[in-house]
Amino acid sequence: MPRQTFYNLPIEKQEVLIEAGEKEFSRVPLFEASIANIVKEAGIPRGSFYQYFQDKEDFYFYILNQYADEKRKRFIRLLEKHDGNIFYAVSDLCEDLLIRIDRKNDKQFFKNMFLHLDFETERAFLSDMNYSVLSEQYKEVRDLVDTTILNVKNDEELFHMIQMLLSMMLGNIARKYAVNIPNEKVLHNFTTQINLMKKGFKAK
Amino acid sequence: MPRQTFYNLPIEKQEVLIEAGEKEFSRVPLFEASIANIVKEAGIPRGSFYQYFQDKEDFYFYILNQYADEKRKRFIRLLEKHDGNIFYAVSDLCEDLLIRIDRKNDKQFFKNMFLHLDFETERAFLSDMNYSVLSEQYKEVRDLVDTTILNVKNDEELFHMIQMLLSMMLGNIARKYAVNIPNEKVLHNFTTQINLMKKGFKAK
DNA sequence: ATTGACAGATGACACCGTGTCATTTATAAT
DNA sequence: ATTATAAATGACACGGTGTCATCTGTCAAT
DSSP: OOOHHHHHSOHHHHHHHHHHHHHHHHHSOGGGOOHHHHHHHHTOOHHHHHHHOSSHHHHHHHHHHHHHHHHHHHHHHHHHHTTTOHHHHHHHHHHHHHHHHHHSTTHHHHHHHHHTOOHHHHHHHHGGGGTOTTOHHHHHHHTTSOGGGBOOSSHHHHHHHHHHHHHHHHHHHHHHHHHTOOHHHHHHHHHHHHHHHHHOSBOO | OOOHHHHHSOHHHHHHHHHHHHHHHHHSOGGGOOHHHHHHHHTOOHHHHHHHOSSHHHHHHHHHHHHHHHHHHHHHHHHHHTTTOHHHHHHHHHHHHHHHHHHSTTHHHHHHHHHTOOHHHHHHHHGGGGTOTTOHHHHHHHTTSOGGGBOOSSHHHHHHHHHHHHHHHHHHHHHHHHHTOOHHHHHHHHHHHHHHHHHOSBOO
16 A cells, blocks of 8 residues: 555646556566656656555555456446346446456556456455455445346355356456457357356256 | 476486475565576576576476476366266366365465466466367367266357366465465365356356 | 754665676587 | 587676665744
């Protein structure tokens, strides 16, 4: 998390720094990114950077979390829109993410992000939702899901379903970048997977 | 891939180097690991390292692939053992992996690996299996799977099923390290997920 | 207006790691 | 013995990191 001094900065200066960060994290993935480049681009002295953030990672996850928050809210809205139909919601969310990402001028940022999407990063993206039935994130989603169309016995099962759907979605998007799959194919794959999950793997 | 010069080395020297690598990659994750430490530990000059490997990543993935190969073979054997029942096979594979990992003196190596398991790494682990219906890796598995117990219409669906089962398995193991889940709980979670996949998410 | 105190800004610096390359050494072939 | 070729070696130039002593600006108290 950024230090208080960062929040004390005038908004414009915060934005300059963030833009410099986005530029650097678009150029190369996190592990190759250099603070030297960021401060040069932002026109601030090196020492200042450390006044605001712990280190590179701290800065990166701060930026990433802003995108993730946006996405989480979007998910909630889509769930509402589809009256709690989780399948439609994740499907739409996937399409939405693909389109949004393509639109961004920092397409590269997402490419670098998804290619190096590890569990550290996924945690930032899905937040604790991924880790506990008790998390607030999860509860908010759970309460919106229409379970009458689902084959669930209890809360634990619902938790796993949501987790699986979301991590499949992320996986498909990541694979898009790993092997250069066009959006249509990504959506097609994800749809196939959702249908498999819906109908079940086991023969009747 | 290692350069030919590495393979020309006497086996003992290869092993010394690999052990030094395992030690370093156990200490810290790939992105923090230093070649300086590896060569110091192995007692070889810095220049030699670059004679054998392109860089740190090259070296790391060489080591990783050895583990992955072992695991792929294990998977094939388990499929045979269970007469093509993919559910039993992945379930066993997961348990197997957990036990094997705990046994290793380089437990930390796997912790670092799984915590930073991104799509680059997953690709090394699952090989191309994850990326194409056409890959040899996939075909070998597919031919062993008993599809009569599965609710599949075509090869594409089977491909996705296998991919989903395997990436769920890896996800669960990774989460074990991210949030310190005991093996029993990991297996319980994975079992729950497999059952959900078997029976299908959608209410009848 | 002056002072003191303190948050923040600054950039030089010590440190560490990387990858290369000119040079040396070993090996093999004639 | 000579030459050619492959491999080994470690010094070096380069670039990045995080820190710290020092400087600057602000604001409350007198």
